[in-house]
Amino acid sequence: MGWEKRKRSGLYYTRSIRRNGRVIRQYIGCGAIGQMAAAQDARRRAERCQRAEAIEVQKRRLEGLEETVEMFCRACDLITKANLLPGGIHYDRKNRVWRTRKKSHEGTAP
């Protein structure tokens, strides 16, 4: 979108829009009409930028918190393993279960 220079009518405002997957040039007009459309487009662009920036700020805040919670849970996992491993209890990753290690029975009849 922008201003095109024309011989007879001077500056002419145009807008590119996407319709049915194709980009179409829309001819708005010159003078006051063109200026109004340009101001409207500028306002919409500024609002889109503000929304995008607000979303980025929120994303960063949520990612930071996600990292904190994840770090805490990993520390909990570590403490749990440190407490349970000496007792012969290990974490079965496949079934997501804490299990007691089976002792081998040497010398027993089958």
Added chain:
Amino acid sequence: MKGPPPDDLELLVRQAEGGDAQALEQLRQELSSGRLDVYMSRVGDLARHAEAALLDVATGEKRLMREGIQRQMEAMRRELAGSAASPLERLMVERLVICWAWANYLDSVCVQLFTKPPDTDFGEFMTCLQTRAHRRFLDAARTLAQIRRLKFPAVQLNVAERQINVTG
């Protein structure tokens, strides 16, 4: 008495998990000497930091809302821990409560997304966070239940020809 620094503990646990008998013995000594309690209290500090950060994001300047959520979390802690929880159980309860609060907050953010114009990228980002938070919450609940079951294993009673399982 100082506890082992976190990096060494992680290495020690990894070695013990891998079957290193020496590492396992060292871990046993750390546990019996009470040095792991120091690390556990550091993890407790991490829990308080996570809770404070969560409340800051969820409630902002709304003090009444913050207090309401804090009371709710405290009530959950009391109910889940009971009267005779071990330090490890209390930590698992803490983990469960924080994971619950995080998952709930993300659910409320996702609900608000429906009232605004759709943003595909942000929607995907939120779905990913929400899925991870719910999985973490379920893991925390499962771990607490399993630790309790290991503490109080089920007793099998054979009465006549019937088998009855009783949990403590």
